[in-house]
Amino acid sequence: MNATRPTRWRYLLAAGLELIGLLCVVVLAIRAGRMVGTLGWRETECTIESARMRTWEDSDGDQQRAIDVTYRYQVDGRTRRSHRYDLWDNRKGDVGAIVRSLSPGAQVRCFYDPHRPQDAVIDRRLDPDALFGLLGLIPLWFGVHVARRTWRDRHWGARERRRQVELLGVRPRRLALRRLGATIASRLALYGLFGPVLLALSLHDRGGILGQLVRAEIAFLPAVWVVIVLALEAVATALFVHTLMRALGPRFSLATVQPARRGAPVVLQWRASGVTPSIRRIGLELVGREEADYERGSGDDRETGTETHELFRQVLVTQSRAERRVLSHGSVTVEVPAFAFSFDGGNNRVRWTIVLSADVAGWADSFEELELDIAP
């Protein structure tokens, strides 16, 4: 019995959340793109002619401040002038501190577009405030989750029919193991975008926003935000590096020689491939779990989740460097318990997995769970 079929209005809610999230991310992407566009600009020396802080009140009566600067620079023997301090609207960072650093007659470095020499800017680094766009990932994630959940609830019947084909044994069971979890490629793309790519943009040009932070060129609150952003980018970069090592490092494939059956022995083979640095230890375990998706409460108090109960765990193989020759490939006979069988009803599952862990010297360790389909 399934819960009430959700209406299409939930798709509308999901679309709204996704739209808000996308808008924030797109604004960030546009700003980052503008910065990337200036990477080919040429550096030269500019002379500050005048610099002052311009203040005015907006429609809400709040005081606004911007840098009002004029500087000159030479391109091909011709003197040019510009009023642009940054790539945005001359309001980046601590306006007062910046104006004080731009005393008339001072020589500062600036950048000009070689194809349009009249376009110049003193500071082409990423605006820390622009990174607030990253907060758009939250509604975007919620929107995708709501849409996915709604689709799943609305198409439950179809899923059950498909599953029935499996129940009747039509599905071939030649390869009884399949990989669990997200693909390495999607993780690399996600971590790569929000890790090294964004970090490179944030640190570009004299340490970027980190350099500004160290030189105390940013006010207190933006500085706190910069620290948070840099920490998140560092974490994403670390995850990217780890995932890359996993992708390059030893990847294990497992297969059963014959279909796994309840109460019958089955031969399990493993093989490491890819760049395989020294494997120090490898371990294989057979694990059985009950998993039940639950939904409690109603309305805003509705709580969903999955309860799990481990019903079986058995170490199949533990091999260390002493048996180095058999570490990269080998086989083991698994005694499948008499009560073991796989079941997937949609919300309720009995899953059997082979848990593989490998300790790799000087490299990211390997940990994989592969589902073993056990016929009753």
Added chain:
Amino acid sequence: MKDALTIEAPDRVIPGEPFDGTVGWRLGHLPARAVLRLAWRTAGDGIPDQHVVEEMDVAGLPAAAPAESIADGPYRGSHAVDALAPGPLRATDVRRFRLRAPPYPPSFRGHLIRLEWRLELAVDAATVSRALVISPAPGPLELP
């Protein structure tokens, strides 16, 4: 007159094996439709799952007592009648069925999940169901 529906079937069946049974009813009217279903459902901590594996129209099933069927018919004695041929549903009827127990999933009892098979007879708006154990063991498989 109260509707009385019955299902007679073995309590336990081995997966993949055929089994026989009867369904019957005693109604105050001629039923328009009677359906027999074989289904499983889960119970326990999770959101219940259920699935109808087989559904058959009872009108297409042979009568459980052919002699009685012929004796009651409007054309009794006028011409030869195939005693095993399916006939129209009657107000009081008993039909035989033969099903094959699906090989999967077996009845089981776990810490979080229970899976139960059942036979369900629906005659117009009235229904009755009977629990059935489909398991290679004497009872439902017990998960530790």
